[in-house]
Amino acid sequence: MKKALVLLGCPEAPSQNPMAVYSVYKLTSLGYQVTVASTPSALKLLEVSDPEEFYVKNKIDIETCLENLEEGSFDLLVGFVHKDAAVSYFVTFYHILNTNSIAVVFEKDPELLENYVESITGSTNATIVSARAYHNPTPIRVKFDRALKKLED
16 A cells, blocks of 8 residues: 655644645545644644544554655655745655655745745755635645646546
């Protein structure tokens, strides 16, 4: 079975949590065993959003995951990026895993969005899904679905 890792940082952006659950749903439907690595606060939101672990079955603290990460551990990396720290985490995980990767970059400030995209593009060959979004996850979801479709083809 293929394995995917979803990275979640600070849950400040309202779009992140629903997109995290959605991404796990989509990846699972594509045959991936999905693990979510997140900060403790993002983990708490996931636990409240999916209390019976219907979607998010495998969770780990992001720091613990990083300590034990090895190349080849996952077949796909999906990172949610809406802060500088998330850029750093994504780039770090990308270079350790050396696998197919999708950076889901979103921010309400267009200048910050561009900076995050440039930082990731300059440091990785990851597929970039970017949208000017904060409260509404729809623009992110539409672009994420397109990226997954390309990955399947």
